Amino acid sequence: MNFSSDNVSGASPQVLRAIVDSNAGAAAPYGMDPWTEDATRRLSEVFEREVSAFLVATGTGCNALALAALAPPGTAILCHEEAHVIEDECGAPEFFTGGGKLVGVPGAGGKVTPEALSSALARYPRGIVRQVQPSALSLSQVTEAGTLYTVAEIRALSDAAHAAGLAVHMDGARFANAVAALGASPAEITWRAGVDVLSFGATKNGAIACEAVVFFDPAKAGDFLFRRKRGGHTVSKGRFLGAQMAGFLDGGHWLDLARGANLRAARLSAGLSALPGVRLPWPTEANEVFPIVPAAMHEALRAAGARYYPWTTRSLGENAAPGEGERMLRLICAFDTDEAAVDAFLAVAARAASVHPAAPF
Structure with a gap:
């Protein structure tokens, strides 16, 4: 992951x-x-x-x-x-x-x-x-x-x-x-x-x-x-x-590789967007996903071995910044990202969402 x-x-x-x-x-x-x-x-x-x-x-x-x-x-x-x-x-x-x-x-x-x-x-x-x-x-x-x-x-x-x-x-x-x-x-x-x-x-x-x-x-x-x-x-x-x-x-070949990365990112984005407490500040348009997730979900993903960068940015629109108890992540899919890795990541996130339901934002 x-x-x-x-x-x-x-x-x-x-x-x-x-x-x-x-x-x-x-x-x-x-x-x-x-x-x-x-x-x-x-x-x-x-x-x-x-x-x-x-x-x-x-x-x-x-x-x-x-x-x-x-x-x-x-x-x-x-x-x-x-x-x-x-x-x-x-x-x-x-x-x-x-x-x-x-x-x-x-x-x-x-x-x-x-x-x-x-x-x-x-x-x-x-x-x-x-x-x-x-x-x-x-x-x-x-x-x-x-x-x-x-x-x-x-x-x-x-x-x-x-x-x-x-x-x-x-x-x-x-x-x-x-x-x-x-x-x-x-x-x-x-x-x-x-x-x-x-x-x-x-x-x-x-x-x-x-x-x-x-x-x-x-x-x-x-x-x-x-x-x-x-x-x-x-x-x-x-x-x-x-x-x-x-x-x-x-x-x-260059476009085939890129399409694969984009498809994995779209799958990751759609899966995360469906979880309670997760929001995306802008649409996923290529191979990068920037979800804002509950802190407990971030901790569960880290504990499960998922690797990504916690993110900060000045690009967020008004009132879109992570609030208390939220974390922004940067997730990037490569040409060889395995669909199984995407599904494993989403499974961990889904378990965390069920165990630690997020407060409404």
């Missing part, structure tokens, strides 16, 4: 086979191999246009290098106040941008709204020398609250950002889960909606260590090869990154 993260999962057998198949013989180093070329071709097919894609080994490197390509030194990058880039990457975006300032924008359910973006931009008017000048907007898809931006929401935010002279980056660590859940094409929720650069995640969804910085306009890739090298992400045996990405994308 390990729902602590989708990083605890292993690798997809299909991805592992692709790595093994690429292992025989010699190959050109530093990403000049046929597997990397194949991965770039497949990414262009996925996004229905020619892209410039650069493979890197970590999500932090992917986001930091992508933002550095968009934000000149000393400018501001706007993002949700609890976005991964501002909360969980140890200052890497600031470091790689040469002193860029990440500015958090509040929003319920982990999402930035056009109104909140407009208010944030008003705090940094153009030409005021004492203030940083905004240069980019970063959107997380899936958000840190497990919610999704719709195509219309991405378009509205991108239009507002572009009108203010900002480029748009999307942190897609769980991009596959978003595509699988929305039913929209990868193109529709990225470049067709105004996204300029995507951090395309594979590691959380079945790869070992593989992400891609995807530029939808190759002309904007500029000096990224040099940025990647200086950032320590030009892997000498790059074929193993290329093989991972190609195997990940082959035959729509």
